[in-house]
């Protein structure tokens with residue numbers, strides 16, 4: 001990638017940038033007026049002499065020097081947990097990116113949370129459904145469903161949970177070092193900092209009502225906290241089997257798990273280029289409003305050109321270095337760079353692809369506010385359309401079209 005210093009050299013030399021992109025330019029961006037570095041002829045045209053932050057700027061080579069095929073202007077599709085303020089309490093912390101922070105993300109609010117070993121995210125509930133992926137350590141989750149059926153489980157890195165809207169739940173970090181995870185609420189206007197908390201309700205109910213409600217003397221509640229706990233340091237729970245026995249006294253058992261071991265599940269697509277794992281209401285039954293695809297792309301590979309007909313895609317970048325281009329009418333095309341901890345967003349039906357531009361595996365998850373995962377692959381479409389028809393559109397001969405992948409590969413390896 002070009003650093004600013006490289007660009008100064010390139011600009012001084014004049015020809016290097018033009019030479020490196022000349023081939024692309026021969027069939028890239030035909031739009032008027034000519035846009036892109038390939039068209040910059042004036043001395044110093046590509047220099048950025050103004051104030052800048054090298055540490056931030058260097059993370060966005062594609063924004064600074066977009067490919068010649070990028071055109072127009074599109075809403076920002078990049079956000080990050082890396083610069084989201086952490087709300088820290090004893091026992092853990094959380095930070096979030098809501099639609100207020102990230103305008104195009106109207107279907108999903110993202111939350112990144114850490115709980116220490118024994119750290120408790122207190123018993124609570126909220127208006128939105130909660131989907132999550134574990135990215136570190138182990139966590140015990142509890143939930144009670146709408147038919148009064150309790151559930152307790154332990155989750156580890158690569159596992160998911162899903163709590164339907166309004167169903168009360170808790171999270172607790174386990175040993176040896178607690179956990180970290182990312183939550184998606186199925187509403188861009190949700191907030192982890194604004195949930196219905198059990199301690200708040202107790203503190204704001206008269207003791208005599210608590211006494212009547214629970215059938216015990218009012219003095220029982222003399223020591224309740226008067227401020228909510230939200231996240232607090234607790235004691236490590238006992239073993240899972242004992243907790244399961246403790247909650248199952250009525251014998252009511254939910255018909256489905258509230259967790260799903262996504263990273264350990266069989267890939268739905270697998271190739272030399274990487275693999276795709278999907279969790280939606282087909283295999284993760286309880287997850288009726290959120291579908292997800294966990295994507296691994298090997299170095300040099302590309303998550304193939306595709307779109308999603310049924311939902312926007314909210315992305316969380318877990319490992320590696322990515323470059324995504326999104327295509328819209330206009331035409332508009334925008335390329336952006338993503339690193340671990342970053343968030344991407346693609347509106348429903350907009351074409352996109354994601355390249356692994358690093359030298360290690362790229363891993364990211366796409367989250368969709370939809371009951372089912374749906375995608376349309378560009379190559380799958382064009383290889384299942386009469387070849388003569390496709391050939392006339394693209395001036396590519398039918399024999400070449402016959403070589404295109406016709407199995408919706410998901411990931412294409414480095415060529």
Ligand code: MN
Nearest residue numbers: 124125126130
């Ligand atoms: Mn919650």
Ligand code: MN
Nearest residue numbers: 308313352366
């Ligand atoms: Mn996608």
